[in-house]
Amino acid sequence: MRKIWWKILCIIIIFYVxxxxxxxxxxxxxxxxxxxxxxxxxxxxxxxxxxxxxAAMIFSVKYLMSGKIQDDDVASELTKxxxxxxxxxxxxxxxxxxxxxxxxWPNDPKLNSAAVSLLIYLAYLLLRSSFEDEQRKARISAxxxxxxxxxxxxxxxxxPRLTDSLHPGSGxxxxxxxxxxxxxxxxxxxxxxxxxxxxGMWLAELRIRIKVINRIREEELIVKNN
Amino acid sequence: MKRxxxxxxxxxxxxxxLFAQTSDPNYVPMADKMREDGKIWVVVLVVAIVFAxxxxxxxxxxxxxxxxxxxxxxx
Numbered sequence: 001m002r003k004i005w006w007k008i009l010c011i012i013i014i015f016y017v018x019x020x021x022x023x024x025x026x027x028x029x030x031x032x033x034x035x036x037x038x039x040x041x042x043x044x045x046x047x048x049x050x051x052x053x054x055a056a057m058i059f060s061v062k063y064l065m066s067g068k069i070q071d072d073d074v075a076s077e078l079t080k081x082x083x084x085x086x087x088x089x090x091x092x093x094x095x096x097x098x099x100x101x102x103x104x105w106p107n108d109p110k111l112n113s114a115a116v117s118l119l120i121y122l123a124y125l126l127l128r129s130s131f132e133d134e135q136r137k138a139r140i141s142a143x144x145x146x147x148x149x150x151x152x153x154x155x156x157x158x159x160p161r162l163t164d165s166l167h168p169g170s171g172x173x174x175x176x177x178x179x180x181x182x183x184x185x186x187x188x189x190x191x192x193x194x195x196x197x198x199x200g201m202w203l204a205e206l207r208i209r210i211k212v213i214n215r216i217r218e219e220e221l222i223v224k225n226n
Numbered sequence: 227m228k229r230x231x232x233x234x235x236x237x238x239x240x241x242x243x244l245f246a247q248t249s250d251p252n253y254v255p256m257a258d259k260m261r262e263d264g265k266i267w268v269v270v271l272v273v274a275i276v277f278a279x280x281x282x283x284x285x286x287x288x289x290x291x292x293x294x295x296x297x298x299x300x301x
Binding site for chain 2: 002004007011014015018019022023028029030033034202203206209210212213216217
């Protein structure tokens with residue numbers, strides 16, 4: 001993963017999203033007006049977060065099967081960049097909600113479950129930091145990570161759709177996919193998701209490399225002291 | 227009576243005139259003026275510069291890490 005090409009690709013995609021996100025044609029929708037462009041920047045953030053969490057869960061399973069500490073590094077750092085996106089998603093969401101729904105935090109089921117899932121993942125970080133022994137930390141947090149993802153998907157994607165929610169796709173609101181999501185939006189929205197995913201992977205990769213360097217430094221110190 | 231009806235007719239025509247401005251029920255105001263001016267490009271430019279700065283910074287961190295990795299002989 002130390003190749004440079006996908007990082008350049010990430011930068012190019014995000015530049016494309018910035019330019020087309022502001023300039024591209026969008027459907028004219030009442031209430032939303034120009035803020036429909038937030039789809040590229042806010043909604044894509046959540047989908048990128050979900051993808052990163054899925055990847056983190058896969059690496060947690062991989063760690064439990066192989067016992068290699070590297071897999072746990074990947075899982076934890078992917079989760080951290082996903083949490084970063086989640087916090088950004090909450091902040092951008094409240095900014096958008098303030099203008100479109102008239103309240104920075106309307107008691108919408110999707111918002112509350114997003115907050116709950118963020119807390120679940122913050123607890124994951126807390127769990128990680130409360131163990132000294134590396135293998136034990138890795139094993140317990142890998143199990144927790146699988147559980148957390150298994151809770152995350154229903155409370156973010158399924159439960160809000162069963163009740164009344166301001167978000168599209170719930171309580172009789174149509175999903176984005178059905179009528180207002182035209183091809184002009186798709187042309188920018190899908191690249192935006194890919195760009196964010198690559199960005200999250202990049203952040204995670206940098207942190208993994210720092211972790212590996214630190215581990216080797218520590219081992220060298222131990223060898224020197226003996 | 228005739229006068230009043232003329233007056234009412236006049237009022238109706240007047241209000242009809244006013245309605246004509248927003249006659250299209252599907253009209254949704256968008257920031258088209260900003261696009262015509264080309265001022266939106268200023269915003270795009272600013273955001274692009276900010277992101278370019280972030281990207282350059284991340285690439286620099288990347289190269290610095292590569293250097294350290296070389297010193298420590300990590301594959």
